[in-house]
Amino acid sequence: MGLDTKNVKKISDKDQRAALASPLRLELLNLFVSADPLAISDMASLMNRPAGSLYHHVRILEQSGILKQTGTRRKGKRHEALYLPSASRFIYDTSGGSEDAIASAVKLAATGFRMAERDLEATLRSDNRPMEDPEPDFYALRMHARTSPEVLAKINKHLNAVLELLTPNAETSSKFGPDDQHISLTLALLPIKGRDVRET
Numbered sequence: 001m002g003l004d005t006k007n008v009k010k011i012s013d014k015d016q017r018a019a020l021a022s023p024l025r026l027e028l029l030n031l032f033v034s035a036d037p038l039a040i041s042d043m044a045s046l047m048n049r050p051a052g053s054l055y056h057h058v059r060i061l062e063q064s065g066i067l068k069q070t071g072t073r074r075k076g077k078r079h080e081a082l083y084l085p086s087a088s089r090f091i092y093d094t095s096g097g098s099e100d101a102i103a104s105a106v107k108l109a110a111t112g113f114r115m116a117e118r119d120l121e122a123t124l125r126s127d128n129r130p131m132e133d134p135e136p137d138f139y140a141l142r143m144h145a146r147t148s149p150e151v152l153a154k155i156n157k158h159l160n161a162v163l164e165l166l167t168p169n170a171e172t173s174s175k176f177g178p179d180d181q182h183i184s185l186t187l188a189l190l191p192i193k194g195r196d197v198r199e200t
Helices: 014-020 023-030 040-047 055-063 099-125 149-166
Strands: 008-011 067-075 078-085 089-092
Touching: 008 014, 014 023, 014 055, 014 089, 014 099, 023 040, 023 055, 023 099, 040 055, 040 078, 055 067
Parallel strands: 008 089
Antiparallel strands: 067 078
């Protein structure tokens, strides 16, 4: 059974915002790339960290309602809890424009881009250089543009199509092929307001 792509949850309260403000907890959430639940030992293995360093962070994500326990499995003489995200997609709610909501949203975005910075450096330093055309797996882009509502609607349509391609459905790790790879996509589409932009 795949993740329900219609199961969307808004991140709106202070505890949820605080839970996702940590780069490590955001990275924990990013480990769930399929419908398979993960134990803390799985997370530790994927992150190359000791399991003991993750219990506190998993508990915060669970208490804030971002992760949920979905069962247990036997490991040796004991059972370990299994977790899944409480939604297939999280939307950060900044409606109301409170200072707390704005500061938390900026901090969360900064965390995401710091993670992208780490991914970029690791890629550039690795022996596996980005693929060349015709099918590159490496893009870095920043641009300003003026756009009409019609063009913006098309952009959103394409971005939603990309999201649908990347959102896991029923795939599990056992179905991945030898040529498949992990990719990182970090994106910000923003209306430019509150500051001057040079006309070009």
